[in-house]
Amino acid sequence: MDVATGTGIVAIAAAHIVGTQGHVIGIDIATELLNQAKQKVATSSLQNIDLLEIDAEEYPLKPEQFDAILCSSAVVLLTDISRSLGDWHRSLKPAGFVAFSCYSATSFLTPAIAQACEMKGLTLPEINKTLGSPERCQQLLTQVGFSAINIQTEQRGSYLSVEQAKNRWDGKTWLHPNEPFSGLTPNQVQRLKADYDRRIESLGTEKGVWDEQTTFFVVARK
Numbered sequence: 441m442d443v444a445t446g447t448g449i450v451a452i453a454a455a456h457i458v459g460t461q462g463h464v465i466g467i468d469i470a471t472e473l474l475n476q477a478k479q480k481v482a483t484s485s486l487q488n489i490d491l492l493e494i495d496a497e498e499y500p501l502k503p504e505q506f507d508a509i510l511c512s513s514a515v516v517l518l519t520d521i522s523r524s525l526g527d528w529h530r531s532l533k534p535a536g537f538v539a540f541s542c543y544s545a546t547s548f549l550t551p552a553i554a555q556a557c558e559m560k561g562l563t564l565p566e567i568n569k570t571l572g573s574p575e576r577c578q579q580l581l582t583q584v585g586f587s588a589i590n591i592q593t594e595q596r597g598s599y600l601s602v603e604q605a606k607n608r609w610d611g612k613t614w615l616h617p618n619e620p621f622s623g624l625t626p627n628q629v630q631r632l633k634a635d636y637d638r639r640i641e642s643l644g645t646e647k648g649v650w651d652e653q654t655t656f657f658v659v660a661r662k
């Protein structure tokens with residue numbers, strides 16, 4: 441199963457790998473992205489893949505159903521990551537594996553956003569906090585019963601101009617479903633954005649603002 445398959449990149453690769461002896465289910469909540477995935481499958485020769493529009497946290501997982509559960513760049517978007525990992529563990533066959541990617545807690549200029557929020561008394565559900573370091577990934581996976589945990593770190597990132605870095609956040613958008621911004625007035629949003637912009641300016645160097653995107657590739661066995 442490929443959780444939060446989006447345009448199906450991972451699900452389609454997996455379907456090619458398992459071949460006619462295997463089967464892949466890709467699930468996502470975004471109709472438009474799933475349509476792109478379906479289009480790709482329709483123009484391929486694949487017969488072993490189903491793409492379903494359903495919330496990953498509502499998918500009726502059965503015990504010992506899957507050999508592998510994959511989730512690329514999306515596990516941090518789930519509302520209860522620990523519960524989902526536990527559910528995935530139960531739904532894997534013995535010796536089945538989970539594989540997902542996630543980012544360091546300091547990626548995507550998150551500290552500047554979190555600090556701006558903190559100054560205004562808002563707690564940001566930091567989408568990269570729960571799994572934001574190899575140690576945290578290891579701890580959470582161990583807690584829910586996984587073993588043979590392997591975490592590869594890739595140092596990624598690039599320099600942005602101060603203007604580009606400022607444009608990365610509008611003062612109110614956060615990908616996690618539990619975002620704290622919906623009740624804010626336009627004035628409050630404007631103040632948050634101004635605080636974020638000041639922090640970005642202070643991060644500027646000759647090369648620009650470093651936009652860290654350190655990625656962890658995590659594999660663990662049941």
Ligand SMILES: C[S@@+](CC[C@H](N)C(=O)[O-])C[C@H]1O[C@@H](n2cnc3c(N)ncnc32)[C@H](O)[C@@H]1O
Nearest residue numbers: 444445446449468469470495496512513514517
């Ligand atoms: C950054 S994209 C990653 C897509 C894909 N896995 C990839 O690597 O190309 C995040 C995806 O998570 C999906 N998503 C977010 N929350 C979800 C949920 N609760 N259930 C299913 N899909 C979800 C979004 O619709 C989006 O397709």
